[in-house]
Amino acid sequence: MNDIIYSSTRGAAEKLTASQAILKGLASDGGLFVPDHIPALDKSLEELSRMDYAQVAYEVMKLFLTDYTEDELKACIKAAYDEKFDTEEIAPLAEAADAYFLELYHGATIAFKDMALSILPHLMTTAARKNNVNNEIVILTATSGDTGKAALAGFASVPGTKIIVFYPKDGVSPIQKQQMVTQKGDNTFVVGINGNFDNAQSGVKALFANEELASWMSENKMQFSSANSINIGRLVPQIVYYVYAYTRLLKEERIRDKEYINVTVPTGNFGNILAAYYAKLMGLPIAKLICASNENKVLYDFFKSGTYDRNREFILTSSPSMDILISSNLERLIYHICSNDPNKCRSLMELLSRTGRYDISDEMQQKLEMFEGGFCDEDTTLKTIAGIYKSCGYLIDTHTAVAAGVYKSYRNRTGDQTPTVIASTASPYKFTGSVLRAIDPGYVSDDDFDKADRLFELSGVPIPSAVTDIRTAPILHKTICEVDEMEAVVRDFLSK
Numbered sequence: 215m216n217d218i219i220y221s222s223t224r225g226a227a228e229k230l231t232a233s234q235a236i237l238k239g240l241a242s243d244g245g246l247f248v249p250d251h252i253p254a255l256d257k258s259l260e261e262l263s264r265m266d267y268a269q270v271a272y273e274v275m276k277l278f279l280t281d282y283t284e285d286e287l288k289a290c291i292k293a294a295y296d297e298k299f300d301t302e303e304i305a306p307l308a309e310a311a312d313a314y315f316l317e318l319y320h321g322a323t324i325a326f327k328d329m330a331l332s333i334l335p336h337l338m339t340t341a342a343r344k345n346n347v348n349n350e351i352v353i354l355t356a357t358s359g360d361t362g363k364a365a366l367a368g369f370a371s372v373p374g375t376k377i378i379v380f381y382p383k384d385g386v387s388p389i390q391k392q393q394m395v396t397q398k399g400d401n402t403f404v405v406g407i408n409g410n411f412d413n414a415q416s417g418v419k420a421l422f423a424n425e426e427l428a429s430w431m432s433e434n435k436m437q438f439s440s441a442n443s444i445n446i447g448r449l450v451p452q453i454v455y456y457v458y459a460y461t462r463l464l465k466e467e468r469i470r471d472k473e474y475i476n477v478t479v480p481t482g483n484f485g486n487i488l489a490a491y492y493a494k495l496m497g498l499p500i501a502k503l504i505c506a507s508n509e510n511k512v513l514y515d516f517f518k519s520g521t522y523d524r525n526r527e528f529i530l531t532s533s534p535s536m537d538i539l540i541s542s543n544l545e546r547l548i549y550h551i552c553s554n555d556p557n558k559c560r561s562l563m564e565l566l567s568r569t570g571r572y573d574i575s576d577e578m579q580q581k582l583e584m585f586e587g588g589f590c591d592e593d594t595t596l597k598t599i600a601g602i603y604k605s606c607g608y609l610i611d612t613h614t615a616v617a618a619g620v621y622k623s624y625r626n627r628t629g630d631q632t633p634t635v636i637a638s639t640a641s642p643y644k645f646t647g648s649v650l651r652a653i654d655p656g657y658v659s660d661d662d663f664d665k666a667d668r669l670f671e672l673s674g675v676p677i678p679s680a681v682t683d684i685r686t687a688p689i690l691h692k693t694i695c696e697v698d699e700m701e702a703v704v705r706d707f708l709s710k
């Protein structure tokens with residue numbers, strides 16, 4: 215048996231199986247769970263190219279989630295990747311502007327978070343059963359907009375679970391907000407905070423680390439878990455679509471077997487691109503991992519200089535799901551490039567929380583060769599949407615446009631002609647205001663649903679049901695709180 219054991223990026227003592235790590239979310243010392251090794255793909259790319267999404271998902275996930283039985287894992291996959299997606303391909307590829315756009319937004323909430331959050335509740339309830347956990351699982355989540363709704367959609371009305379979502383009150387798009395505050399389900403609770411995403415995320419991390427709260431929870435037969443991308447159960451399902459994308463290109467003879475591709479990912483918390491890195495380590499032929507940031511370009515600066523420095527102005531952009539200065543999942547990459555040394559990783563993360571910055575050694579930086587950082591400003595983002603729409607008739611959202619803009623300048627600068635997959639992370643209908651500003655700047659309306667109609671008129675791309683469904687839905691969640699009230703709000707909801 216080649217079982218994978220998970221331990222913290224900050225300490226080696228805690229050793230868990232995959233299902234235990236998924237249940238727990240975050241390690242006791244505040245670190246993230248990492249596998250003790252990255253397994254290699256055990257089917258050839260050619261074999262995988264003959265499989266559908268669910269089959270590829272099984273072949274990839276079984277290698278990481280080694281304590282799930284075949285039946286358990288297949289049942290989770292089957293429950294996740296079904297009619298909730300509006301295409302049987304689950305993650306189709308579209309060719310435009312010298313790249314392949316991997317459309318990860320065909321799920322229930324029209325953003326790529328659905329790819330993992332449609333399966334996480336099943337992985338988690340299966341994990342509870344396997345580990346004889348009878349406590350109620352309380353999902354605690356901070357969202358920059360898309361995770362919240364995708365997690366709510368995944369966990370709503372799932373027996374044995376409750377879900378609490380904190381979002382920055384003024385930091386999400388109108389459609390994102392409407393999606394969350396209209397969420398149905400007795401076990402759901404949505405709270406706006408006076409603060410930005412980093413405040414929400416730090417607040418949630420503090421609640422996880424609050425021992426008094428944890429013992430109160432366990433007295434009341436409850437325990438926390440996380441649906442944020444720090445949960446290894448989010449990361450593993452995201453590896454799947456990179457393998458799937460490669461094998462579709464192979465099947466359609468757009469690439470030869472074992473030919474290298476590049477991957478460009480619009481990045482915020484570093485989860486999606488870390489999944490691509492894991493796919494590469496598993497043996498998928500990926501040359502460059504192009505990490506695209508918006509004007510909050512902390513990752514661009516990091517890849518360029520080897521210094522991570524969050525001490526800077528937080529900028530609200532048209533790609534709000536990437537408005538992040540503390541990219542949580544980068545901690546996993548740091549752990550791997552310091553040769554899986556948790557002590558070294560911990561000291562860097564302590565520096566980050568104490569001073570807001572840290573430097574990596576030259577030796578560590580050399581291991582980042584396959585990463586290419588880039589960023590795209592607001593003006594270029596909108597021009598990229600307009601340019602691709604006009605030249606190819608293909609419509610992308612602002613987040614995807616950041617990636618497309620970064621890729622274009624990378625390609626122009628380097629002349630690198632390697633076939634490239636761009637992770638397309640949201641439907642243009644999730645960010646109608648900005649997308650319209652790009653392609654129809656003369657149009658004015660202060661109603662996001664009217665904007666959706668206009669976008670349909672212009673583009674002919676059908677309005678997804680995720681948008682039409684919330685148009686007239688009643689607002690069910692009105693709580694707003696300060697960051698230092700988060701604990702009280704949580705206790706209050708859980709006491710009901």
Ligand SMILES: *Cc1c(COP(=O)(O)O)cnc(C)c1O
Nearest residue numbers: 360482483484485486535639640
């Ligand atoms: C979450 C999100 C991102 C950023 O993904 P990370 O995994 O946090 O890097 C990019 N685009 C959209 C639309 C998102 O919802």
